[in-house]
Amino acid sequence: MFCEKGNALLRATGLSKSFNGVPAVASVDLDLDIGESVGVIGPNGAGKSTLLGLLVGSLKADEGRLIMEGRDLTRMAVHRRVSAGIARAAQIPQTFGRLTVAENLRLPAVFGAGLHGAEAERWVEEVLEMCGLAELAGTDAEHLGLLSRKRLELAKAVAARPKVLLLDEVGAGLTEPEIEQIMELVRKLRDGRAVMWVEHIPFALRGVCERLVVMDKGAKILDGPFEEVWADPDLQAIYMGVPDDEVA
Amino acid sequence: MDRHMNLILLAGGFAAALAGAFVFEPGMLFLLTEVMVVLILAQMWNLLAGFGGQVSLGQQAFFGLGGYLLFLGANSTQIPLWVWLGVTPLIVGLLAVPLGLVVFHLKNAYFAVGMWVVAEILAAVFMRFDFLGGSAGIVLRPGGASMTMNPERLVFFIAAFGFVAIIVALRLFLKSTTGLALLGMRDSPDAASACGVDVRRMHLMVFVIAAMGCAAGGSLYYITTLYISAADAFQMNWLIVMMFVSIIGGLGTLTGPIIGTLLFIMIREAMTSAGFSGGTYWIVMGALAVVVLLLAPRGLWPLIRDFHFRKTGRVTR
Numbered sequence: 001m002f003c004e005k006g007n008a009l010l011r012a013t014g015l016s017k018s019f020n021g022v023p024a025v026a027s028v029d030l031d032l033d034i035g036e037s038v039g040v041i042g043p044n045g046a047g048k049s050t051l052l053g054l055l056v057g058s059l060k061a062d063e064g065r066l067i068m069e070g071r072d073l074t075r076m077a078v079h080r081r082v083s084a085g086i087a088r089a090a091q092i093p094q095t096f097g098r099l100t101v102a103e104n105l106r107l108p109a110v111f112g113a114g115l116h117g118a119e120a121e122r123w124v125e126e127v128l129e130m131c132g133l134a135e136l137a138g139t140d141a142e143h144l145g146l147l148s149r150k151r152l153e154l155a156k157a158v159a160a161r162p163k164v165l166l167l168d169e170v171g172a173g174l175t176e177p178e179i180e181q182i183m184e185l186v187r188k189l190r191d192g193r194a195v196m197w198v199e200h201i202p203f204a205l206r207g208v209c210e211r212l213v214v215m216d217k218g219a220k221i222l223d224g225p226f227e228e229v230w231a232d233p234d235l236q237a238i239y240m241g242v243p244d245d246e247v248a
Numbered sequence: 249m250d251r252h253m254n255l256i257l258l259a260g261g262f263a264a265a266l267a268g269a270f271v272f273e274p275g276m277l278f279l280l281t282e283v284m285v286v287l288i289l290a291q292m293w294n295l296l297a298g299f300g301g302q303v304s305l306g307q308q309a310f311f312g313l314g315g316y317l318l319f320l321g322a323n324s325t326q327i328p329l330w331v332w333l334g335v336t337p338l339i340v341g342l343l344a345v346p347l348g349l350v351v352f353h354l355k356n357a358y359f360a361v362g363m364w365v366v367a368e369i370l371a372a373v374f375m376r377f378d379f380l381g382g383s384a385g386i387v388l389r390p391g392g393a394s395m396t397m398n399p400e401r402l403v404f405f406i407a408a409f410g411f412v413a414i415i416v417a418l419r420l421f422l423k424s425t426t427g428l429a430l431l432g433m434r435d436s437p438d439a440a441s442a443c444g445v446d447v448r449r450m451h452l453m454v455f456v457i458a459a460m461g462c463a464a465g466g467s468l469y470y471i472t473t474l475y476i477s478a479a480d481a482f483q484m485n486w487l488i489v490m491m492f493v494s495i496i497g498g499l500g501t502l503t504g505p506i507i508g509t510l511l512f513i514m515i516r517e518a519m520t521s522a523g524f525s526g527g528t529y530w531i532v533m534g535a536l537a538v539v540v541l542l543l544a545p546r547g548l549w550p551l552i553r554d555f556h557f558r559k560t561g562r563v564t565r
Contacts, residue, residue: 056442058438058442077441077446078441078442079441079442079443079444079445079446079447080446082441082442082443082444083444087442088442090439090442094436094438094439094442095435095436095439096431096432096435096436096439096440097435098431098434098435098500099428099431099432099435103428103431103432104432106425106428107428107429107432107440107443107444107445108443108444110425110428110444111425111429111443111444111445111446112443112444113444156439156442156443160443160444
C-alpha cells in the first residue's frame with residue numbers, strides 16, 4: 001500500500017462509526033504525511049464527510065484510534081484537536097455572521113494557532129492576503145456571497161495553522177472559474193502540511209492532489225497515486241462504468 | 249477613544265449615582281434602585297442568553313439566593329451588612345460552578361426548563377424550612393437588631409454605580425479575545441469550537457458571571473424592602489422581566505436591555521399612576537413584546553441602529 005510508512009503525521013487505525021446500527025465508516029485505516037495532498041472521492045453516502053468528522057472530532061468514533069505525532073487524539077474534544085493541529089473547512093460554511101471577516105480569522109489565530117497580540121494580527125493579515133479576502137476584511141461575514149463565504153471558511157481553517165488541513169467539498173456549488181480560484185489557493189496551502197480534500201469534482205482533485213482515496217459504503221476501497229487509482233477498474237465500477245471524461 | 253469613553257462612563261456614572269443618592273427623596277430612590285436592579289438583571293440574562301446562547305428560565309434562583317444569603321448571613325452574624333453585600337455574589341458564583349456542571353448535561357429547551365426546576369426547588373426548600381425563614385419569610389435584622397439607618401441612599405448609589413461598572417466591564421470584555429470568542433459563539437457554538445474555543449468552559453464562565461450578577465441584584469433589591477419571602481424572591485416574574493426587556497430592547501446588544509428596561513418601567517409607572525390595578529401593565533408588556541417581535545424580531549435597538557445606518561451610513565454598535 002501507498003501509506004505503509006513508519007512515522008506518519010496522522011495515523012488512523014480501524015476508525016468506525018455507525019448511526020443507529022447502520023455503519024457509516026467501517027474500519028478505515030489512513031496515514032497522512034506532511035507535504036501530501038490527498039483527494040477523497042466516492043458516491044454520496046460513502047462515508048467521506050463522516051470520516052472527516054471523526055478526524056476533526058465533531059463525531060466520536062465507535063472504534064479505532066487516532067494518533068498524531070505520537071499523541072492519542074481518539075478521545076480528544078474538537079477544540080483541543082484544533083490546537084493539536086487538525087482543522088477542517090466545512091461543507092456548509094460555518095462563518096460568524098455578525099463578526100467581520102478579519103474577526104472571523106482572529107478566533108482561529110488566537111484559540112487555534114495560539115498566537116497573541118501583534119503576532120496574531122500579522123498572521124490574520126497574511127491569511128486574508130493569501131485567501132484573497134484582504135479587501136473584505138472589515139465586512140460582516142453575513143454580507144458575503146457564496147464564493148467569499150467558501151473562501152472565508154477555508155481561511156478560518158488555515159488561520160488555525162493546522163498540520164492536517166481537511167477540506168469538505170469546499171468547491172461544491174461554485175462555478176468552474178471559481179473552483180479554479182479555490183484550487184489555486186489549495187495549491188498554495190500544501191507546503192508544510194497534509195491536505196485531505198473531499199470533493200465530487202474530479203478535475204479539482206486532479207489538479208491539486210497526487211494521492212487519491214476512494215470510499216464506498218463506509219470502507220476505504222482504494223488508496224494510492226492519483227493516476228493509478230483513477231485508472232483502477234474498481235473505481236470505474238463504483239461509478240457504474242461511467243468513463244473517465246464523463247465523470248470529469 | 250474607547251478607553252476614554254469607558255473612563256467618561258465610569259466618572260459620569262459615579263457622579264450621577266452620587267448626586268442621585270443625595271438629591272432624590274426615598275420613594276424615588278426606591279423606584280430608581282429597582283430600575284438599576286432590573287438593568288443589572290437584564291444585562292446578566294442578556295449576557296447568558298443573548299451573547300452566550302444559553303436560554304435559562306431559572307435565573308430567579310440566583311436572584312432569590314442573593315437576597316436570602318444576605319438576610320441569613322447578616323441576621324445571624326455580627327459581620328456588617330455591607331460586607332455581606334459584597335460576599336453574597338461570590339458565594340452564589342461558587343455555587344453556580346457545580347450547578348452548571350450538572351445542568352449543562354441538559355441542552356437547549358431542556359436546559360431552560362431544568363433551570364426553572366432548580367428555581368422552583370429552591371423556592372420549595374426555603375418555604376419548607378423554618379431556619380431558612382419558612383413560609384413567613386425573613387425581616388432584615390443585621391446582627392439580630394433592627395435596622396437603625398435608612399439604606400436607600402447608599403443602596404441606590406451602589407446599584408447605580410454598580411450598573412455602570414458592569415456596562416464598562418462588559419464593554420472591555422467584549423473587546424477582549426475571550427469576548428470575541430463569546431461573540432462568535434453567539435452566531436455558532438460549533439464553528440467556535442472548530443476554531444479552538446473551549447465552548448463548554450466559556451458557557452460555564454458566562455453562567456457563573458450571570459449567577460453572580462443576579463445574586464447582586466437580589467441582595468440590593470431586598471435591602472431596600474427589608475423583608476424577603478420565598479414566594480416573592482423565587483417568583484417567575486423576575487425572569488419574565490429580564491427576558492422581556494432584553495428581547496424587546498434587542499438581545500445580544502448592550503444598549504438593547506437598557507431601552508427595554510426604560511420602556512418597562514415607564515409603562516408600568518404610567519399605568520399604575522393612571523389607576524390600572526396590579527398586574528394590568530403585564531398585558532400591555534405582553535402585547536408590546538408580540539408586536540416588537542413581529543415587526544422587529546431582533547428587537548428595538550438593532551432596528552434603530554439599522555435605521556441610523558441607512559440615514560448616515562455610519563455603524564453604531
